[in-house]
Amino acid sequence: MMRVWILPLLLAVAGSLVAAGLIARGSPGEGAVLLALFVLIATLNSPLIFPRSISDEEARRRSEADGRPIVYWRPGCQFCMRLRIRLGRQAGRAHWVNIWRDPDGAAAVRAVNDGNETVPTVFVAGRPFTNPDPAWVRERLSPTS
Known part of the structure; x- marks a missing residue:
């Protein structure tokens, strides 16, 4: 059961880390957009849309x-x-x-x-x-x- 969530979780974590880096550098708007994009991709790759x-x-x-x-x-x-x-x-x-x-x-x-x-x-x-x-x-x- 956990295997189906590995890719979505990795995408969400990676998006969070990249967004946090952008926010720390003073680009909160870019960070928020990038995080939203990673969460969308993670959702599309999860069992949630099926x-x-x-x-x-x-x-x-x-x-x-x-x-x-x-x-x-x-x-x-x-x-x-x-x-x-x-x-x-x-x-x-x-x-x-x-x-x-x-x-x-x-x-x-x-x-x-x-x-x-x-x-x-x-x-x-x-x-x-x-x-x-x-x-x-x-x-x-x-x-x-």
Whole structure:
């Protein structure tokens, strides 16, 4: 669980140190802006912007029942972040599995990506798609599909 917070914490600490240095040199405005930028980047790289993750087993069960895609992701992944942001409000319609928290999810991703934990990997109707176009995923999430 702590592993998912290492990068965001490092970014926040680094931003705090750089901002403190700027403030000490008499540039409080620059320090505040830089700190805000580092906190924003830390937040984007944290699990906070992603819908609540569930287990692989639960995601498969729910997907079979409602036909919605399963998105396997991990914090710090720029492609996962891109997918999440581009899905917007529809992101909550997918079932999200954090492969760093769920060993079965990580195994499912490795099984379809030649042993690599390449994310995002999206399963639609049991078929895997590695790093699919966000517009394509959004179509699978629309209420009419």
